[in-house]
Amino acid sequence: MQYEAVIGLEIHAQLLTDTKIFCGCSTRFGSEPNTQTCPVCIGMPGVLPVMNEKAIGYVVKTGLALNCEIPSLSRFARKNYFYPDLPKGYQISQYELPLCGEGYIEISVNNSRKKIGLTRIHLEEDAGKNIHEGGGNESLVDLNRAGVPLMEIVTEPDIRSPGEAVEFMKKLRSIVRYICVCDGNMEEGSLRCDANVSIRPVGEAELGVKTEIKNLNSFRFVEKALDYEIRRQVKALNDGVRIIQETRLWNPEKSITESMRSKEEAHDYRYFPDPDLVPIELDKSWIEEIKEGIGELPDARRERFIKEYNLPEQDADLLTAEKAVAEWFEQAVKSGGDPKTASNWIKGDLAKLLNEENRQISESLLTPKHLVEMLALIDKGTISGKIAKTVFEEMYKTGKDADAIVKEKCLVQISDEAGIEKIVDEILNNNPEEVERFRAGEAKLMGFFVGQVMKETKGKANPKIVNELLREKLS
């Protein structure tokens, strides 16, 4: 039987506030354990939470960027359960009346656009961190993360393949980074994803039994875990085994999902409105103010790049996925760089150099100005396109400008025809056999001759002149 997968995602995104949601403790990642806590976030009796205004603004900003309805009234609820990383014995979250209602994100699927529906976005506090290794027969608890503001984004079961899930996550990450509400760092856990997966016969409307997969902390794991889980469910149904509703954990070492085998305890969170927090009322002027802060989103920028700079779609996609890259590109164009040429250098040489060191474009010593000055040297014929690659890499490494590097390394292109002619003659004299074969019709030997001249001149000979001379002399 043919099955189709039905996937819904729950994404947790840590908000980029300086302080926690209900107290003034820092949210900085990577500090010494238990050094960023206070009586509020470790749940001492008698303390009261006070809402961080910025956290509310960030969630609403996200909702607006993701086409969500923003209800005028919202409130907070307690979700009650016991776990060592939850000092109060309950998590302050939202149940009814979340900050954002239904919305959607558009993704590209096979060259067409698909809308993935969003059910809601709500705000809650993050829990602390349990560490199971290194404590002998005990677990260790670090409460620095307890109380960091966390936004939960829930999708409709609109996703049909692991590939679509990855596209969705990439798009979401791009948007939250554009609007500066989350750094999107999946490795550090500031963007986390759980997936609900079921399968059903193609054409069937009713949903199958779903499993929830946790611990998907990279795009690759999202894809691999979903792929594995779908195959596991198909096999189970084909073998006549019933799928049970359960939580499964992605095991990246074994590349499988495993049942968490937690004691089968019905979840009973006994949500109720938190009496310590007053309701939130979002008036029109506040929402407008937040809206103004959103700026241009990736899709709009992509469209504009195609129109304004005449870029191919693929270039526009690559340049606009990251806000910093898009801005770098536009700066280069505004300083006089040709859009397509600048784009080629960014997605080619620059991307390669950054990847090698796992660096962000914002950390690059090479600025748009460097690139534009180098392009001008190519246009003037001072350096060849090939030599430019060396100059580019040197600019990237040292932050020096193109002119200085060309002078320092004597990379100026040799355009002196008489000089090049001398070298060409020498090479033709030294390779009589190849010359004969070329004249007999072996046209591809042209590459050999050009290569020899370039080798002799350390790549500095003007390729146009070299080609002309060779053609003339070999005819």
Place this chain on the structure above:
Amino acid sequence: MEIEHVALLARLKLSEKEKNLFSGQVGGVIDYIDKLNELDTKEIEPTAHVFPVKNVFRKDKSRPSLPREKALQNAPRKDGKYYRVPKIIE
């Protein structure tokens, strides 16, 4: 039994005698609260909070945290850095 479920959620271990005793007592409390259902609340907005107050916020400004030894002071089990708890997963 309902009382067993509630006891589990509250991590309480009850003897048979206590289960019987509390079953009766909790039942009594619930019956008493049930009296509220006699009121007609059809026309009344659900109360989000007992005070007519909305939008109480703090600015996103950091304040000093507790020194670690202070934070860990009351923990029954700890080392210099962490709270220590019975192992959660095998």
